[in-house]
Amino acid sequence: MQTYEELVSQCGGDILSSPGMRSSIFYLQHGKVSVYDHSFSVAVMCLKLAHKIKLKTDETVLVRGALLHDYYLYDWHVSDRSHKWHGFTHPKKALQNAKRDFRVGEIEENMILCHMFPLTLSLPKYRESVILCVADKICAIQEITEDRKEKIKGRYRQ
Numbered sequence: 327m328q329t330y331e332e333l334v335s336q337c338g339g340d341i342l343s344s345p346g347m348r349s350s351i352f353y354l355q356h357g358k359v360s361v362y363d364h365s366f367s368v369a370v371m372c373l374k375l376a377h378k379i380k381l382k383t384d385e386t387v388l389v390r391g392a393l394l395h396d397y398y399l400y401d402w403h404v405s406d407r408s409h410k411w412h413g414f415t416h417p418k419k420a421l422q423n424a425k426r427d428f429r430v431g432e433i434e435e436n437m438i439l440c441h442m443f444p445l446t447l448s449l450p451k452y453r454e455s456v457i458l459c460v461a462d463k464i465c466a467i468q469e470i471t472e473d474r475k476e477k478i479k480g481r482y483r484q
């Protein structure tokens with residue numbers, strides 16, 4: 327049987343190997359986790375959640391929307407006026423870039439635009455969008471917690 331990771335690579339191989347996505351290896355998302363790795367983990371988490379709750383979804387759409395949800399292509403840690411409201415504005419930027427570089431359908435569009443709900447008030451309209459919203463938050467919490475643990479371990483080592 328195919329692993330979730332293999333399914334992500336199969337449904338989103340062209341996205342993962344694209345120059346835009348590959349550039350996100352160099353942008354940090356949470357702690358030491360790159361945007362590339364975060365996006366991959368979120369896509370895997372989306373598939374896991376959908377299978378766990380036995381929700382029928384279009385897996386290709388689910389994976390592709392998840393891989394592109396943070397396709398904003400800049401380092402939000404760098405202080406720059408255009409990144410000031412990153413939390414609120416990056417879904418729109420990600421969608422703009424995604425539409426420029428890939429074919430993006432209606433469901434993927436809603437997934438990308440609404441993944442920060444309820445911070446942004448755009449409502450998730452599809453089950454794939456709701457799954458992404460939850461998966462993104464689970465991965466973010468895991469990444470932040472892992473980073474905190476590493477920092478605490480580092481403190482005790484000194």
Ligand SMILES: [Fe+2]
Binds near residue numbers: 395396416441442
């Ligand atoms: Fe995001």
Ligand SMILES: [Fe+2]
Binds near residue numbers: 364368395396462
């Ligand atoms: Fe995210």
